[in-house]
Amino acid sequence: MAEDIILGIDLGTTFSAMAYVNRHGKPVIIPNSEGQSTTPSVLHFYGPGACVVGEEAVKAVVLDPDNVVRFVKRHMGEPGYALEYYGHTYSAQELSALILKKLKEDAEAALGVTIKDAVITVPAYFNSPQRGATAEAGALAGLNILSIINEPTAAAIAYGVERLGGRRKMLVFDLGGGTFDVTVMEIQGSSLRTLATEGNAELGGKDWDDRLLAHVAEAFQRQFGMDPLDDPQVHQELYERVLSAKIALSVKPRVVVPVNYAGNRTVVTVTREEFESISKDLVDQCAETCAIVLERAALRWSDLDDILLAGGSTRMPMIHALVRRLSGREPTSGINPDECVAHGASLAGVFRHRPNHPALARRHRPAPEAAGAPETGLPQGVSIVDVATHPLGMIALDALNQEQVVTLIPMGVPLPYDKRRRFAYPYDRLTAIRVEVTEGTGERREDVTVIGEVILDNLPPRPRGTPIDVVYRYTVNNILEVDVIDVETRAARKARISLKGGLSGAEMDAAIQRIAVAKVH
Numbered sequence: 001m002a003e004d005i006i007l008g009i010d011l012g013t014t015f016s017a018m019a020y021v022n023r024h025g026k027p028v029i030i031p032n033s034e035g036q037s038t039t040p041s042v043l044h045f046y047g048p049g050a051c052v053v054g055e056e057a058v059k060a061v062v063l064d065p066d067n068v069v070r071f072v073k074r075h076m077g078e079p080g081y082a083l084e085y086y087g088h089t090y091s092a093q094e095l096s097a098l099i100l101k102k103l104k105e106d107a108e109a110a111l112g113v114t115i116k117d118a119v120i121t122v123p124a125y126f127n128s129p130q131r132g133a134t135a136e137a138g139a140l141a142g143l144n145i146l147s148i149i150n151e152p153t154a155a156a157i158a159y160g161v162e163r164l165g166g167r168r169k170m171l172v173f174d175l176g177g178g179t180f181d182v183t184v185m186e187i188q189g190s191s192l193r194t195l196a197t198e199g200n201a202e203l204g205g206k207d208w209d210d211r212l213l214a215h216v217a218e219a220f221q222r223q224f225g226m227d228p229l230d231d232p233q234v235h236q237e238l239y240e241r242v243l244s245a246k247i248a249l250s251v252k253p254r255v256v257v258p259v260n261y262a263g264n265r266t267v268v269t270v271t272r273e274e275f276e277s278i279s280k281d282l283v284d285q286c287a288e289t290c291a292i293v294l295e296r297a298a299l300r301w302s303d304l305d306d307i308l309l310a311g312g313s314t315r316m317p318m319i320h321a322l323v324r325r326l327s328g329r330e331p332t333s334g335i336n337p338d339e340c341v342a343h344g345a346s347l348a349g350v351f352r353h354r355p356n357h358p359a360l361a362r363r364h365r366p367a368p369e370a371a372g373a374p375e376t377g378l379p380q381g382v383s384i385v386d387v388a389t390h391p392l393g394m395i396a397l398d399a400l401n402q403e404q405v406v407t408l409i410p411m412g413v414p415l416p417y418d419k420r421r422r423f424a425y426p427y428d429r430l431t432a433i434r435v436e437v438t439e440g441t442g443e444r445r446e447d448v449t450v451i452g453e454v455i456l457d458n459l460p461p462r463p464r465g466t467p468i469d470v471v472y473r474y475t476v477n478n479i480l481e482v483d484v485i486d487v488e489t490r491a492a493r494k495a496r497i498s499l500k501g502g503l504s505g506a507e508m509d510a511a512i513q514r515i516a517v518a519k520v521h
Helices: 055-063 092-111 128-140 151-163 205-224 232-248 272-278 280-297 317-327 340-353 505-517
Strands: 007-010 015-021 027-029 043-047 050-053 083-085 088-090 117-122 144-150 167-175 180-188 191-200 254-261 264-271 306-310 383-385 392-397 403-409 417-424 433-439 449-456 467-474 480-486
Touching: 007 092, 007 151, 007 340, 015 092, 015 340, 027 340, 043 055, 043 092, 050 055, 050 092, 055 232, 088 092, 092 128, 092 505, 117 128, 117 151, 117 340, 128 144, 128 449, 128 505, 144 151, 144 340, 151 167, 151 180, 151 191, 151 306, 151 340, 167 280, 167 317, 180 280, 191 280, 205 232, 205 254, 205 264, 205 272, 205 280, 232 254, 264 272, 272 280, 272 317, 280 317, 306 317, 306 340, 340 383, 392 467, 403 417, 403 467, 433 480, 449 480
Parallel strands: 007 117, 117 144, 167 306, 191 383
Antiparallel strands: 007 015, 015 027, 043 050, 083 088, 167 180, 180 191, 254 264, 392 403, 392 433, 417 467, 433 449, 467 480
16 A cells, blocks of 8 residues: 555645545645644744744744744745854755655655655646756655645645546636635546646735734834834744734634733734725735636636635635625535645556556445445546646847747646747757756746746857757646757757756755655654
């Protein structure tokens, strides 16, 4: 059974979860070593190469805030991001790898087997550098990453696996701790297909936390003329109280938040109406994203069969009210917003990578005499089709040697997707070609983002017009591979994209060693 296990990991901004598919085809959440179904994505460094991950790290937020890391997911793929603790410098990939190492080791202890393979989820609107950084984090943690899949896709799989065979359209509203995505998916027979997606990797529950934190701090400042957020320790302590208050406001009409700073004490009362008022523009952003996705999918709210809420932040009453107002009905029940993404990741792993999994071979009723009993196991031949979430292209020179953006991978095309295009030397006697890889919509450099480059050098000097082929391959993981090929020599000289923010080979080797010997618990 050990070789059948694929760890489905929801690597979240604020909480992470993991699951596997048992022999009967049921996705099961694996509790961490503390017995909890989710693990806070928080790290506390207490010595060289030593850290604690999860609830114990949260407890250190107030006592030792300078050595605590939170919200690292928002920095994945960010060039130059690094934090130093006890003489060690960590990239976002390494910090995430320490979280993944904790999850892997806890899963192995719970199941009693060694786990190698995993599927990790990311926000649908993560770009190639962010996805590449996530894959690097998994490798650093000692995992073989089979797939990187979109979080709303995973949620749809978890919900839709029992509804395969018919035809349904569903909208997944995924508001996590740090990111927001809206995806429209269609079930048709044994296929789950993404129709459209849009999102914001900088919008999530943390933004509601920050609004409430600022509101409480401003109330204190009006009373005493000083800002409690100026003190890092008080800041962290107040953040924890505000986070608890936000959760309480989902079930209570009002909460009180104690504030103690510089010898001054007060209690700030916050009503649910006040919280919703200071967060209105955030809710409006969610509504705008929904409208964009439905327009791209050429659908109306009335065309949808199901509206799924994923991510813990969807528990806020204002989010339920938004969905009811937009759609005219209640969101679909029966899906756990904290667990569905990990469930879907584990199922995707089986469908894509374990054709001989026992659950796929046991499509039968438990016993002949159990008339009307439900079938067990999973359906075979399930396909999962995602789409490109960003247009990808390159900077090229036109006939007048003016820069222009050439799109090679349009947004919304089904994955995987390959595109080959022939270009030519823009000048005589070039010995190297540089391809700048772009992401975004527009015709000029300033309209897009250059996310990496490929350099093919050591070419023989030849005249202007010499052909060069550029091949873009966008994988099912939404990760881009680029080859630049010298057409005339047909030499097998290819270069793969070097993503900005990615680790070099030497950096990866060094990081693997650091993570392998790190003390994580």
